[in-house]
Amino acid sequence: MRLAIVLLCLSALGWAQPADVRTETLQNGMKILVQEDHNIPNVAMYFFFRIGSRNEHPGTTGLSHFFEHMMFNGAKKYGPKQFDIQMEKNGGNNNAYTTEDTTVYTDWFPRSALELMMDMEADRIRDLSFDPKMVESERGVVYSERRLSVDNSNFGVLFEQLGAAAFVAHPYHWPVIGWPSDIESWTMDDLKTHFRMGYAPNNCVMVVVGDVSNAEVMGLAKKYLEPIPRQEPPPPLRTKEPEQLGEKRVVVRKRAQLPIELVAYHVPETKNADDAPLDVLETLLVHGQSSRLYNRMVDKEQLALNVNAFRQNALDPGLLIFSLSPRSGVEPARAEKALFEELDRVRNEPVSEQEMRKAKNQLLADHYRQLKTIAGRANLLGVYEVYYGDYRKLFTVEQTLEAVTAADVQRVARQYLVEKNRTIATLIPEAPAAEGSR
Amino acid sequence: MTARLSFGLMVAAAGLLGQVSQVKLPPYSRQVLPNGVVVDLMARPGVPLVGFRILVKGGGESDPADRAGLASVTAQLLRKGTSKRSADQFSEELDFLGGTFQAGEGFGISSATTISAEFLKKDFDRGLDLLTDAVLRPTFPEAEVRKLVAQRVDAAKSLKDNPQGAIGSYFQSFFFGASHPYGHPADEITLARIGRQDVVGYHQSTYCGRNMVVIVTGDFDPAVAGPKIAEAFGGAAAGTAFAWPAAAPFRSGGDLLLVDKPDATQTYFYIGQPGVDRKNPDRVTLQLVNTLFGGRFTSMLNEELRVNSGLTYGANCQVQEPRLRGSIVITTFTKTETTAKAIDMALDVLKRLGEKGIGAEQLASVKAYVKGTYPPARLQTADQLAVILGDLELYGLGRDEVDDLFARIDAVTLEQANAAARKYYKPDHLTFVLLGNAAKIREAAGKYAPKVVEVAVSKPGLGGE
Numbered sequence: 001m002r003l004a005i006v007l008l009c010l011s012a013l014g015w016a017q018p019a020d021v022r023t024e025t026l027q028n029g030m031k032i033l034v035q036e037d038h039n040i041p042n043v044a045m046y047f048f049f050r051i052g053s054r055n056e057h058p059g060t061t062g063l064s065h066f067f068e069h070m071m072f073n074g075a076k077k078y079g080p081k082q083f084d085i086q087m088e089k090n091g092g093n094n095n096a097y098t099t100e101d102t103t104v105y106t107d108w109f110p111r112s113a114l115e116l117m118m119d120m121e122a123d124r125i126r127d128l129s130f131d132p133k134m135v136e137s138e139r140g141v142v143y144s145e146r147r148l149s150v151d152n153s154n155f156g157v158l159f160e161q162l163g164a165a166a167f168v169a170h171p172y173h174w175p176v177i178g179w180p181s182d183i184e185s186w187t188m189d190d191l192k193t194h195f196r197m198g199y200a201p202n203n204c205v206m207v208v209v210g211d212v213s214n215a216e217v218m219g220l221a222k223k224y225l226e227p228i229p230r231q232e233p234p235p236p237l238r239t240k241e242p243e244q245l246g247e248k249r250v251v252v253r254k255r256a257q258l259p260i261e262l263v264a265y266h267v268p269e270t271k272n273a274d275d276a277p278l279d280v281l282e283t284l285l286v287h288g289q290s291s292r293l294y295n296r297m298v299d300k301e302q303l304a305l306n307v308n309a310f311r312q313n314a315l316d317p318g319l320l321i322f323s324l325s326p327r328s329g330v331e332p333a334r335a336e337k338a339l340f341e342e343l344d345r346v347r348n349e350p351v352s353e354q355e356m357r358k359a360k361n362q363l364l365a366d367h368y369r370q371l372k373t374i375a376g377r378a379n380l381l382g383v384y385e386v387y388y389g390d391y392r393k394l395f396t397v398e399q400t401l402e403a404v405t406a407a408d409v410q411r412v413a414r415q416y417l418v419e420k421n422r423t424i425a426t427l428i429p430e431a432p433a434a435e436g437s438r
Numbered sequence: 439m440t441a442r443l444s445f446g447l448m449v450a451a452a453g454l455l456g457q458v459s460q461v462k463l464p465p466y467s468r469q470v471l472p473n474g475v476v477v478d479l480m481a482r483p484g485v486p487l488v489g490f491r492i493l494v495k496g497g498g499e500s501d502p503a504d505r506a507g508l509a510s511v512t513a514q515l516l517r518k519g520t521s522k523r524s525a526d527q528f529s530e531e532l533d534f535l536g537g538t539f540q541a542g543e544g545f546g547i548s549s550a551t552t553i554s555a556e557f558l559k560k561d562f563d564r565g566l567d568l569l570t571d572a573v574l575r576p577t578f579p580e581a582e583v584r585k586l587v588a589q590r591v592d593a594a595k596s597l598k599d600n601p602q603g604a605i606g607s608y609f610q611s612f613f614f615g616a617s618h619p620y621g622h623p624a625d626e627i628t629l630a631r632i633g634r635q636d637v638v639g640y641h642q643s644t645y646c647g648r649n650m651v652v653i654v655t656g657d658f659d660p661a662v663a664g665p666k667i668a669e670a671f672g673g674a675a676a677g678t679a680f681a682w683p684a685a686a687p688f689r690s691g692g693d694l695l696l697v698d699k700p701d702a703t704q705t706y707f708y709i710g711q712p713g714v715d716r717k718n719p720d721r722v723t724l725q726l727v728n729t730l731f732g733g734r735f736t737s738m739l740n741e742e743l744r745v746n747s748g749l750t751y752g753a754n755c756q757v758q759e760p761r762l763r764g765s766i767v768i769t770t771f772t773k774t775e776t777t778a779k780a781i782d783m784a785l786d787v788l789k790r791l792g793e794k795g796i797g798a799e800q801l802a803s804v805k806a807y808v809k810g811t812y813p814p815a816r817l818q819t820a821d822q823l824a825v826i827l828g829d830l831e832l833y834g835l836g837r838d839e840v841d842d843l844f845a846r847i848d849a850v851t852l853e854q855a856n857a858a859a860r861k862y863y864k865p866d867h868l869t870f871v872l873l874g875n876a877a878k879i880r881e882a883a884g885k886y887a888p889k890v891v892e893v894a895v896s897k898p899g900l901g902g903e
Contacts, residue, residue, distance in 0.1 A: 039484070042813050081745065088806075137746065137748035288532065298589075305592050365558055
């Protein structure tokens with residue numbers, strides 16, 4: 001057995017309490033991270049599988065997310081409904097989420113339930129069952145989720161159209177939840193193939209944070225998880241998104257009180273060295289009421305109800321997206337013009353040291369905020385391991401940020417925030433056809 | 439990101455299995471300043487952050503019905519100009535510290551305005567100065583008042599583009615009715631009436647010593663911080679404590695509000711009935727029963743409507759516990775075509791709870807669940823602890839709320855649980871709110887209530903009358 005134990009101190013974060021992360025890789029390739037924290041008698045246990053909508057194909061879009069649901073519908077030892085029944089009976093609860101790149105299972109429970117949880121997780125990773133009745137009922141649930149988060153959400157509809165327009169070749173083109181016709185037509189074979197490919201232990205990172213000892217976690221992992229056989233992981237992705245050649249626009253017409261506009265720019269993957277300069281750039285543009293875009297667009301000129309920027313973690317090059325809701329009577333074009341002027345300004349004028357300091361202070365304080373809970377830490381450890389390639393980078397966030405210069409911020413703005421590289425999606429309210437007030 | 443459960447479903451989380459017998463509220467100090475300000479200090483070293491939570495009693499309950507939203511508008515304006523700082527200077531200084539400042543945002547029933555702020559440990563003094571400057575010495579410039587009110591009016595309109603958010607406001611208005619202190623949530627009509635004089639007057643009468651609670655939690659030294667807090671807040675005028683309004687009767691059950699959103703492809707619905715207030719002795723028992731009925735993944739409602747039938751992504755039931763008696767409300771959504779099927783199923787589950795009750799195994803399971811999920815949800819972070827302290831102060835509760843919670847849970851018998859199920863979960867005289875495509879669901883809606891009120895979502899306000 002190969003053991004790789006790494007001991008780290010959180011001193012870089014300035015913590016009052018020492019906190020260590022221990023790691024080990026099981027013989028079947030599953031990597032385990034453990035951080036002990038005895039503040040409350042509870043545990044957060046997260047499983048990060050490197051499979052998401054980027055591993056799907058036309059016809060089976062949404063399958064990773066569907067699988068996220070199916071994992072709760074029964075395995076060999078613990079049958080249908082038993083995962084939730086046993087977990088709740090032992091004082092725990094759970095959730096799960098799917099992104100373009102990963103499927104993550106999140107368990108929170110009292111320390112006394114640790115062995116049960118390991119047993120149940122191992123059971124479903126190894127021996128998930130595929131009951132046709134369960135598949136049909138869960139299909140209805142997923143469709144309802146789609147209606148909730150996409151079809152009946154103006155933001156959801158627009159966001160889906162934006163992604164489909166921004167990416168022409170790469171699988172980030174389709175939505176994580178899947179196209180409606182695909183949700184309706186997955187077959188049992190699709191499911192089984194996808195499960196074998198994604199749920200290999202060597203395709204997974206397990207993170208445990210909370211009231212446990214490293215020795216007990218490792219002991220139980222060897223007992224329950226290590227016997228699961230290693231498999232072929234998903235094949236490497238071939239398709240790369242070709243360079244964008246000019247601005248693209250999408251319009252969605254829908255009943256609405258207010259318009260929405262999304263403006264997206266292609267940016268590199270999370271692991272890229274430009275991640276930190278992009279963080280600083282986003283922060284000074286939209287974070288807090290003193291930020292450039294908030295101050296001008298929401299406050300001074302009252303063009304928008306809100307303005308935000310976000311970039312999802314991504315294994316492949318993704319998007320930096322600005323979102324804004326123009327105020328009543330404000331043409332989206334007018335709001336958009338102010339946004340572009342501000343982006344021009346950051347490209348053309350160096351950012352002051354004071355503003356750099358402010359953005360870094362905001363980012364660091366927010367970083368601490370994410371570390372308050374055992375769940376927050378379990379998630380971040382997994383995110384850093386999967387997206388940044390090494391969980392240890394979580395402990396050098398401060399140094400990485402401090403190294404960002406005003407010139408870096410200007411450089412990334414010049415490189416990525418350009419017209420040729422952008423996609424704009426606008427939701428324009430459709431006037432109701434002679435609808436009277438009742 | 440697409441998740442298995444929406445967070446709305448993860449309600450009512452409260453400790454532990456067998457061997458952990460009890461959780462305790464960590465020690466804190468409580469002091470009343472000469473002007474009446476209550477100061478609670480709880481040091482919790484860990485992440486190097488310190489949090490302030492200020493309660494100003496009144497909240498939504500103190501809103502005039504025709505100017506609903508006044509308390510929250512006042513709170514949002516605190517930072518928009520003070521005796522020492524312009525709005526821009528305040529924001530610049532706050533952001534430079536990486537601090538947060540939230541005041542008065544949020545929906546739903548409230549009995550206090552909450553102002554919460556968080557700073558790095560090293561910035562305690564500067565943070566306290568910013569906070570007291572905003573809370574005690576705002577100037578409410580006319581231009582800022584107009585700007586904020588216009589923003590809030592647009593935000594109230596935009597809420598209607600989000601059916602899941604909007605139905606909550608429609609329900610609150612319809613369930614409690616206009617004469618009840620909870621029956622007038624802010625909307626675009628009431629917000630538009632608010633002017634500077636209203637705000638100045640509201641601040642003067644409610645932001646005073648006898649009406650304020652200051653809670654500090656996180657990484658700080660109480661011996662050093664105590665005198666600083668006393669100095670900062672001791673100068674506020676004592677004023678008079680907010681006089682709580684008496685409870686008014688609810689709308690009588692049996693009515694249905696149909697909110698027409700013609701482009702909806704699914705129907706959202708709330709089914710409500712009277713529940714309990716924050717001091718009701720049945721609360722712990724009710725929390726257990728409700729968790730079984732609609733407060734966790736394997737709950738009876740979610741089991742039927744999601745797991746067994748695939749009609750919805752999630753179905754739950756919430757027990758509000760406000761100062762006055764609140765509602766017990768079933769909430770879910772389903773595609774337009776299955777509206778009646780889903781409502782019938784929810785009503786069947788409700789009827790079954792009253793008729794068949796719950797079993798010993800279910801009760802044991804839910805006790806473990808409520809105890810097991812309590813520490814991470816309520817006792818883990820400084821902010822969570824500040825919320826508990828605030829509730830104790832606001833509702834006049836003791837620390838036994840936490841310290842005896844597990845003992846109270848353990849003491850609930852099967853007979854008590856079933857008595858509570860029969861008492862609170864009645865299958866008739868229910869109040870319904872449906873939001874969806876009225877043309878397709880109007881007929882089905884009619885069978886649930888003798889009186890149906892219909893309103894278009896595009897009509898300003900929330901008025902169902």
